[in-house]
Structure formats: structure tokens, C-alpha cells
Amino acid sequence: MRPIPLVDPRHTTVHARHTTVIVGICLAVLLAGCSGGSESGQTSSSSPGKSSSKAIPTFTFALASAPVSLDIAKNYVTTTMQMISLVTEPLERVSSTGQVSPNLATAVSQPNATTLVYTIRSGVKFSDGTPLTAKDVAWSIKHVTSPPAQTAGDVGNIGSVKVTGPLQVTVKLTKPDPATRAKLAVITYVQEAKFAKAHAKELGTRTALPVGTGPYKFSSDTTSAVTLAANPHYWGKRPSARKVVFTFIDNDTSAQLAMRSGSIDGTLISDPKAIQQWKSIDGATLYETPSLESTYIALNTSIAPFNDPHVRKAFAYSIDRTGLLKAAFGNNGAVLHGLVPAGVISDVAPSTSAAKSFLKSLPGYDFSPTKAAAELAQSKHPKGFTVTVPYISSTPFTKLTALNLQQNMQKLGVKINLKSQTQNQWLTSVYGQKNPGAQFMTIVADVPDPNGLLSLVVGKANTAPQHFNTTNWTTPQIETALPVMESSSSNGARWKATKTILSQIAGDAAYIPLFSPDNATVLAKGYTFTNDGNLFTLINGSWIFDLKASR
DSSP: SSBBOOOHHHHHHHHEEEEHHHHHHHHHHHHHHOOOOOOOOOOEEEEEEOEEEOOEEEEEEEEEESSSSSSGGOOOOHHHHHHHTTTSSSSEEEOTOOOEEESSSEEEEEEETTTTEEOHHHEEEEEEETOOOOOHHHHHHHHHSSSTTTTTTGOOEEEEEEEEEEEEEEEEESSSOOOHHHHHHEEEEEEEEHHHHTTTTTTTSSSSSSOEEEOOOOOOOOEEEEEEEEEEEOOOOOOSSSEEEEEOOOSHHHHHHHHHHHHHHHHEEEGGGGGHHHTSTTTTTEEEESSSSSEEEOOTTHHHHTTSHHHHHHHHHOOOOHHHHHHHHHHOOOSSSSSHHHHHHHHTTOOOOHHHHHHSEEEEEEEEOOHOOOOOHTTTTTTTTEEEEETTTTOOOHHHHHHHHHHHHHTOOOEEEEEOOOOOHHHHHHHHHOOOSSSEEEESSSSSHHHHHTTHHSSSGSSSSSSSSOOOOOOOOHHHHHHHHHHOOOOOHHHHHHHHHHHHHHHHSSEOOOOEEEEEEEEETTEEEEEEOHHHHHSSSTTHHHHEEOO
């Protein structure tokens, strides 16, 4: 859930395999403008069974790929977080609505805007029997917030981390950020410091698997599976599953066959168009929830023709987002009304409904060839122009969107040349601020807060390399509102600033919002979740306590 371009190997493979089918069947309709698509925003589940207290001897969950490392500082991806959260626990757990709940930290006080004081749970032991101390917690926080940790970029305002009592750790911030507590809850998985420091170089590999306090410990790590066994020293109530196996299947078709044969008991669905196939598996239960993911096109306003707002708006009006949602995601998601889904800003809004209402009130760019033509006629290029639009070869929705643009703008005298680029080429261009003009972006908020996404993609400071404002665009209003959104202790002030930023974005069309795909998890017959199985439960470890045998 890192706020950087998201990469899912299985998503890449499956969609790549189906690209020809989508183009071949839907392209004629899609290029001219498809119909269909609906607003997503509700959790859906296909009749989960009633839970029981029966023990689960072994539960096998399929992931898209094996981890590069089981140390989050070296491998900051959601699949790794799902595994390690069962072994190396978080201090607190963050919900999909931004609420934090105690775990290894029983309390967190904030005496001022730049201080967090953690009270650590007493009587906790690591799986090797060593008592948990404040030193372990302090080391774990420093481990994930200090470069070169991949997680360090999420919290760039850490001034110091000190042990201030037998079971107390104090974190000092260099500047206020209301989201820092939630961000630390997401990325801090507490490890035994002595073991970690003794194996610093190889930590997270098969020869130095992290030691934690969670309900499980690492039993084995092979190329085909990571196996977790029960931690004999676990401090809390034990989950139903006695053993957990994470196996690796890189495409949805094989994963479906594995579930039908009983080889796996659960998985994340990476191809949204395959959801109906998953539903057809006897006894399977689907859990579908809205995500905090934004997909959009960033237009580089520092170069022609995208330095002209009328050209940008002509682009925006030329994309049939409703049809593309159906073609690329099977309507399992939502067309974005603003740059971010409502879940990213609900935390500062008066209510979720207020967040949704505001987003729907923003200037929209529904597919309209007439409006596109009118905008182009007002531009500096009324007779058209030629431009190259790169798409990501392993992410088919980008190609479908580029094809849609190409065909629809051709009628306006605009020639769009499509250019395929690899995932690595795309990442290099993003991190290097080398937006050639139009650049596809997929960003996931690390926490359900505007600072989890918006603060990273707007503002002049974020136009530098290694930052994510690849539009090279800002306004005085954004520069004034951004520090308020990032640092104010008043939700009212933050909400006002957030609305200002999103209104500025919508009005100038430097970013063209596209979709927010849903997250989907499926459990095999005989299993159920007592919660909705959303992505936050998967990465904070609470999903294993929600997992039950069904009656």
C-alpha cells in the first residue's frame, strides 16, 4: 500500500493474457464509447457461511509471487505485509476508515503536535521466549523510518526515537503530521532487535527469518511456500488456524483450479474480470471492498501541447471512462469523480457521505466528443497536433485507455502515437520526473488520510526527482492549502484545505482521474470471515483472527 506505482505480478500476467480478448471483442464499441459501468462503494459478499469455533488444522492462502524479503524495510509490498504481520506484529492496527486500535502498544499519547508516546504491552515474549522490551520497539521504528529502508519515504518527519521508560518509547517529529501515527502503525512490524542486528545483512532471507511476538513464527521459507507454525509464547487469544501456508500462484486461472481441487483455501483476486468465474466455484465466498487506489493520467504542463489547459480538457473529455471500467475491470471498481476515492479523504470530512458528495460536485469530464472539440477549438492547437502516449505493456488498462484516446481524438485532428514501455521503464520515468507529456499513474494511499496520497502528488516540492507530482503543475491556492492539509491539528481546517486542492486539480485538468478498482478476496468452501476481508485487515494481521471454519 505504499503511495508509489503499484505492481502486482499476477495482475500483470492475467491481464496480459486477456488483452487480446478484450480488444478483439470490445474494441469496436470501446473506441467509440461503450456503455455500462456503475459506482462502487459498498462491500459485497456472496453469502458467507456462519462461523464456528472449530479449529482449522492448516489454512493455505495463495499469493501472486514469493517475497523478495520477509523484512518489510527491504520489500515494502502488500503481499509481504500479509505474511509478516502474523509473525512480527504492528504496534497498532489501522482500519480501512483510519481508526487505530491497540496491539503491542496499549496506549499512545500525543502531548503536543510533534510528540508520540507509546506505552508497550507488558508480559509479551518473542517466539524464542525472549521478553519484548522498549528497546525492541525503538529499534523496529528506527528500522523502518531510516534510509535506505523502502518504508522510510512514508514518514520523512521523524526527528528522534528514544526509550523513555521500561515500557515506553517516545517519537519526536520534525513537523506536525496528523497521519504519522497511522503511518507508523502501518509500517512498523516489531522484531527482536538483538537477532535483527546480529543478522543485519541477511535479515529477511531464509537464513535469517525475523523473530516476532505474533500468533505464529516462521517455520520454513522455500521457493514454493512460506509456512508459519504456532508461536508457543503468544500473549493473546489464538486464531482458529493452527498452521498457515502461503503458496505462490502467478495467474488467476491456475489459482481457480487450485481452489477447485482443494489445494488452496483463499486468495486475493487480481483479475477483476474473473470475479464471476470465482463465484462459480462451489461453496466459495467472495469479499469485495472499495480500495484506496487511484489510477489517472498525469499531463506534463511544462511542455507543449499540455501547457494549454484547453488541450488538457480536450484530452479529458475524449476518454470513455465508464466503458473502460467495464472492459478493463468488469465494473468491479468505480470511475473516479476526483483524483482520489472517498476513502482517502473521509477521515477529515464531516462524514463519508460528505466526502462522496463533495467529490461528485467537482467539475467532471464525462466522455463528450462535442465538449472535447469545443475545448480544442479554444486552444493554441485548434487544428490538432501529434503526440506520443506511452502505455505500460504489463498493465492492460493503460493500453485500452490509450487506444480509446487515440481513436476518439483522431476525429479532432489529433494524432496519438502509442508507445509500449516496460514496468521498469515506467518506474524509471516516474522516479526521474521524466514525464514525456502524458503518463499513466497508479497510486495507492498508505493510510486512509489525505496525507497518505494527496500530499505526495501535488505541490511544487513534489516536482523534484523521487517525488510524484509528474504534472509539473501547481497553483498559489494549492501551495497555501497544502501545509494546512499536511500539518493542521484541526479536521475542519484540513477538510477545507483538502477541498481547495481537489477543486484546483479538477478545474485545471492537469490530472485526468480514471478508476479506483475494487479489492477482492475469496475463501473456499468451509471458511468464512467475520469481517469484510478488506485490504487493511490483510496487512495488519487481523484477518487471521477473523478467519473461521464455517458451519
